[in-house]
Amino acid sequence: MFPCCLLAGVVxxxxxxxxxxxxxxxxxxxxxxxxxxxxxxxxxxxxAFAGGMATAVAGTVLFVVLTWGLVRLYASLATAWPSLRRHSVRSGLMYGALAYVAVFHIAVPLFAVEGAAPARLDGIGFGLFACAVLVGLPCAWAARRLRA
Structure with a gap:
């Protein structure tokens, strides 16, 4: 499970x-x-904004670890609910959109050291789309690959 989920999380x-x-x-x-x-x-x-490249790298690593966790969670859910694997594209897109809302509109505002910047409608639309496609589909791919 580890290499496939790690690859999907990094990508x-x-x-x-x-x-x-x-x-x-x-x-x-x-x-x-x-x-x-x-x-x-x-x-x-x-x-973090005064840290230059070092904090940019730290943020990148943090985001990849977070995404890897999202992949692992989806893979676990797909084990419990095989329909997530059978309908992988639809399920992956929905999961990616839900992950966007959970991370950027619930977890970050609640748990970040200084909260989050106010959301803009164009950013929300882009974020939902990008996370659905670029996070949700790799999650679905990893879950299918694990059961192939």
Whole structure:
């Protein structure tokens, strides 16, 4: 279970983070390092933004570990409910969207050191789509692969 889930977690985490970096850079001109630094700020607070490349790497690692956990959770759920594997695309997309809401609109605002920035409607739409596709589908792939 470990290598398949690890691969899916790394791919999903880096793809989703890369999409967020590109989106916010194009839409608002946010410097690319700010996105992973903002993830590091969940744990380190505002000091993460002064940490340069080191906190950007820390944020990237944190996000990949989080995504790997999401993959492991989906794989466990798919073991209990085989219909998640039978309808893998639909289930994966739904799981990715639910994961986005759970992480960015429940967990981060509740548990981050300094809370979260206010959400913007365009960012929510992009986040739901990106997480559904770039996180949910790799989760579904890993779950199917584990039972193949």
């Amino acid at each position: 999903a985490g880096l793809a989703d983070l890369g999409a967020a970096i590109l989106y916010w850079w194009v839409i608002d001109g946010v410097p690319p390092l700010r996105i992973p630094q903002s993830i590091a700020a969940w744990v380190l607070g505002r000091e």
